[in-house]
Amino acid sequence: MTAARGGDLKIELGRRYRFAASHRLHSAQMSEAENARIYGKCNNPCGHGHNYTVEITISGDVDPATGMIANLADLDNFVQREVIDPFDYRSLNDEVEVFRAEVPTTENLCIEIYRRVRAFPHAKLERVRVEETSNNSFEYAGEEVFSGSDEAL
């Protein structure tokens, strides 16, 4: 705790985006009966959809000339191109390459969005949070978060 108190000030910027998409939870590694048992109504063969909310959090030095970690328009354009355009009003199973092999749970969606937004060149990606509905949300911050090196509790 004492160390945390003396730490430098850190600033992060959070930005929320929305997209709507359909998916079906079904694993080719399990039988029809197992899929139905594990995924329940999410295994409906015809699929279903959600209004997703994506929260992107970035960090970095605040540029004294602009007062910003990164230009918001740059972040918006990047996320629009890499995440919203390829996902919005799409079938995640049929139209997003990675979900041909992986089950498009929101856990996996979080990881995929993290992988895409990590390439944003103007700031460090801290974490991705996805709300599948207003009651279910998922968060991924890369694997280094589990090293425990910067946990203060």
Next chain:
Amino acid sequence: MVLLTRKIEFSASHRYNNPALSAEENQRIFGKCNNPHGHGHNYTLEVTVAGEPDPVTGMVVDLADLKKILEQEVMRRMDHRHLNFEVPELAGQIPTCENVARVIWNLLEPKIPQGRLHRVRLYESPDLFADCYRNGAGRNGSAS
């Protein structure tokens, strides 16, 4: 350790403009935030204090004290004000969400009477916010 969060709302106007840059550069970088007449937001501020509950009162910090501090340090300075012209702590800085959050952190940190300031989260709109915390203490307070 327990985290306690108090939320307040204030409304203020601002403009993004760096006098060291040309009018064209300001327009290119800041877009509509560079509108010469300024514009405003309803800000939501979440202030999180960390500490152990006092064995007698059961409180991490007395909320009445915290409310007074927020009124004194934030509301009186920023509510229904123009951030560029009326908040001396922001002089010479672009009043972005990042900079306003840092100024609020610096105003509040020395005033917290019990526990310690853990995180300041400032929403400029429901879809844009800045978090400020001491390095190493962030993720534990990021539950939202």
